[in-house]
Amino acid sequence: xxxxxxxxxxxxxxxxxxxxxxxxxxxGRTEEAELGDALRRDGDLLLSxxxxxxxxIVGHLAFSRVTVxxxxxxxxxxxxxxxxxxxxxxxxxxxxxxxxxGLEHLRGRGESLVVVxxxxxxYTRFGFSVELGASYPNVYSGKHFMALVLxxxxxxxxxxxxxxxxxLVS
Numbered sequence: 001x002x003x004x005x006x007x008x009x010x011x012x013x014x015x016x017x018x019x020x021x022x023x024x025x026x027x028g029r030t031e032e033a034e035l036g037d038a039l040r041r042d043g044d045l046l047l048s049x050x051x052x053x054x055x056x057i058v059g060h061l062a063f064s065r066v067t068v069x070x071x072x073x074x075x076x077x078x079x080x081x082x083x084x085x086x087x088x089x090x091x092x093x094x095x096x097x098x099x100x101x102g103l104e105h106l107r108g109r110g111e112s113l114v115v116v117x118x119x120x121x122x123y124t125r126f127g128f129s130v131e132l133g134a135s136y137p138n139v140y141s142g143k144h145f146m147a148l149v150l151x152x153x154x155x156x157x158x159x160x161x162x163x164x165x166x167x168l169v170s
Contacts, residue, residue: 007101010048017057025084031169032082038165039064051094059085059094070156077113113155114148136160
């Protein structure tokens, strides 16, 4: 059974709970939790959503800006990271609903490209593609790097550069 929860944008009072959630979601590793804090601190956080159940944050995702070094000039794309769900609710659609809500928000903003590093078995259900990801060389290139073009707009193609905060997880 899918738990009842609402998806909303992050609020200032959520920061500590988001950190704790991401640390728990990644088996106690803090790199992803620190990534979210660094993106926020550096002003690189484009969108941060939380799933809330009975007043408790049970899921979180963040999108930040990447640069695509496309000819004739650099353009913007978006990276999805981190995505965390409370361990006892993983596999219960929390992450799915967060990602769907986030991608819908990005479409509404007119974004054209989203990249992610993760399990292709999971992310391809949202339209992400390893094959398309191969068009975007970067430090995470490989079998777990995927890209998604949103809408009908032409997405830039070229080398993807990440915000400095991603050095915490590389």
